Amino acid sequence: MYRFASSLASKARVARNSSHQIGSRLGWSRNYAKDIKFGVETRALMLKGVEELADTVKVTMGPKGRNVVLEQSFGAPKVTKDGVTVAKSIEFRDKVKNVGASLVKQVANATNDTAGDGTTCATVLTRAIFAEGCKSVAAGMNAMDLRRGISMAVDSVVTNLKSRARMISTSEEIAQVGTISANGEREIGELIAKAMEKVGKEGVITIQVSSVTLLLCIFCIIFLQVVLLSKLIIPLLGHLFLN
Structure with a gap:
């Protein structure tokens, strides 16, 4: 009788531990679950994130641009007019808006790595291209045709700029x-x-x-x-x- 009771208790402990492990795995998977969104509302939220980030960064444009004061976790606030620094400091609670903002951050970082300057200008251009692109797609234009058109326009603009540029x-x-x-x-x-x-x-x-x-x-x-x-x-x- 004692052995039977001991065996039941051992099996109960194993079952409890197994259920705890399963529950932990389910909790872990819930924390890493993804929200999948489509359509006009999603593009609108992404555009809102792009616009809010660009509105903050654009005030730093040019030699007469204004400074932006950034709150820091430790120490005094940071005063800067560097576009990419301002962009990196912006995070949104809404995940979809944050995705839109992250796209602009990628552009600013790539510009900074390639040229070392012009990140504010790149941010403003990205905002304009994204906004007009959303309008065109909403009007029924094929997204891939739009992409090819943007690439052709970029090539034309770059060629024109190179013809106007002069070496110092x-x-x-x-x-x-x-x-x-x-x-x-x-x-x-x-x-x-x-x-x-x-x-x-x-x-x-x-x-x-x-x-x-x-x-x-x-x-x-x-x-x-x-x-x-x-x-x-x-x-x-x-x-x-x-x-």
Whole structure:
């Protein structure tokens, strides 16, 4: 009788643990469940996220753009007029709106990685293309035909811009561009021009926060990771000691 009761108790514990594990798995799957949405209402919510993000970012456009104050989790608020920095700080509670905003963030990040500037302009253009695209699709236009039309228009605009662009070569021209990017700070623009003149097109310029304005040039070779044999490196550099 004792063995029978002990066996029943053991089976009950196993069943309870199994049900707990199943319940935990179900809870885990619910947390990662996806909402699938279609149609005009979904596009409208995505467009709303795009527009609200673009409205916040667009005030920073150009040399006379205004600053945006960003709340931070720790420390004092951050004041900036960098478009991609403002875009990255925006999150919406609504998931669909957040998807629309994330699309614009991808454009801003890609522009920043490629050109290093122009993120606000890219955000405003993305907002306009997305808004007009939603109107065209709602009117019955095929989405893939719309995409091909946008690609053709982009190629035409890029060709036109390249025909109008001109290369800058003098330090004065570089200083002018740097001054505009530095919100009209002529001193910073001239410092950038001097740095580029010293290191050339292939040089690396690193900016650090400091209490003084200083330009320091170091002419050297930096190895981030040495994997070659010393007998292959020494003939090239003379003497190299590997610790």
